[in-house]
Amino acid sequence: MSFAKIFTRSVVGLHAPSVLVEVHLSQGMPSLTIVGLPEAAVRESKDRVRSALINSDYDFPSRRLTINLAPADLPKDGSRLDLPIAMGILAASGQVDESALDGFEFVGELALNGDLRSVSGALSVARAVKVTGRTLILPKENAAEAARVAGVKVIGADSLTAVCRHLDVVSGVSNNQADLIALSESVSTTARTSYKLDLSDVKGQYHARRALEIAAAGGHSMLFKGSPGSGKTLMASRLPSILPPLTDDEALEVASIYSVAGAAYEFGVRPYRQCHHTMSAVALSGGGSRPKPGEISLAHKGVLFLDELPEFDRKTLEVMRQPIESKEIVISRANAQVTYPAEFQLIAAMNPCPCGYHGDPSNRCRCKPDQVRRYQDKISGPLLDRIDLHIHVPAMPLEDLQNAPQGEASDVVRERVIGARNFALNRQGKANNELSPSEIDTHIPLGVTEKQLLATAQSRLNLSARSYHRVLRVARTIADLSGAEQVGTAHLAEALSYR
DSSP, rough: OOOEEEEEEEEEEEEEEEEEEEEEEEEEEEEEEESSOOOHHTTTHHHHHHHHHHHOOOOSSSEEEEEEEEEEOBBSSSSSTTTHHHHHHHHTTSSOOGSTTTEEEEOOETTTTSSEOOOOHHHHHHHHHHHHHHHEEHHHHHHHHHSSSSTTTTEEBBBBBHHHHHHHHHHHHHOOOOOOEESSSSSSOOOOOSOOOOOOGSSSSSHHHHHHHHHHTTTTTTEEEEESSSSSHHHHHGGGGGGGGOOHHHHHHHHHHHHHHTTOTTTTTTOOEEETTTTOOHHHHHEEEEEOHHHHHHHSSEEESSSSGGGGGGHHHHHHHHHHHSSSSEOSSSSSSEEEEOOOOEEEEEEESSSOOTOOOOOOOOHHHHHHHHHTTSSOOHHTTTOSSSEEEEOOOOHHHSSSSOOHHHHHHHHHHHHHHHHHHHHHHSOOOOOOOOOHHHHHHOOHHHHHHHHHHHHOOOOOOOOHHHHHHHHHHHHHHHHHHHHOHHHHHHHHHHH
């Protein structure tokens, strides 16, 4: 047999489109040509594959080899095509029975001695393979990750030799089963809710804690403003511990993002990403010559915390305006356009002035009014308008800090948050922060008194249409926390106090 075809996958964003590796042996001068838009790592695979085959005691054909990666108009990158290319060469040269390959898909990078090395995007590949019903063979290091996808059969191998021995068993050539890891729905996908940090560490600050609970229940964004050391970062870091647990589908989606990015992730735990103010717009949004997820995608279904908000470059902050609304980020490049999910809770913190003590009772601030205004004007109005809750966090006196009782534990607060979130899901099928303007009219009917209150507030606070809708969403969450069916005046008044 001088022709063989092998099923494998590429990775584009969070998707794993099918790639067919076609290998043809023909007469002519010995050579190896790879066609089908291969990028650098794929073009270099011919040298890794040649050494891996020879060092695994297989013959490398001394004939003309042509390898086509179909579809030809899909760019192929990464080293995950090493293993399928090697299997194609073995099948085309008759060293492996091609009939045994039809039910398998292969991904993996080959070392020069034939060992298999882990690749990125294994979870996305497994989710795509599940639809086809084939068995996925990949490096052992990726096996447990891929097996989190229920319904897909995963086989992990540590070398090219082990893969070939397994195929010999499948085709009946050999009865000696290779030492492989076979997994099928054997890895738990139960989302974890254990967090190292607890809200009980926050003493006092009852107003800010209340706002934090509202943000968790409705998925709202927040801005903490206060002097240094008042507890802004402390409270922001505790927010994931009071959020509802991830569902299995949500946990797999988050894990897929981290798999594509090649970053470590504790499965089932809501992400918490804290960004430094020197971060670039590309690092925040994602991108590069080969687009990778940025911080706003790595915070998907979790929390994105921006400390010292005015210190960020203005262009970097403006990147978030579109993802906050659409819950996704589109990265466009000359040869590709990739969409990553970006459903995150934005939590920001800032000082009121350059020295940080403007308005502090200690009167330590020496900033001039122009300095304070310029500092606060670094954040654009459209971005501030997209933040639901604006919270002033005063510094706690030392005696209050010493004598204040321990705050409520995260487990207690989380139960109230879950109750309010379920209340919203049963009513409208989504969290309150996701309500569209038309859904707001349907699920948040207002009485005459409430409409008058909002009209007065809108004229005095100069609320935009966006702010108006955000106030209603927050009021709906406050009502859910209190178990109220209708949004009342008290709920609206509290929501307006956070603007």
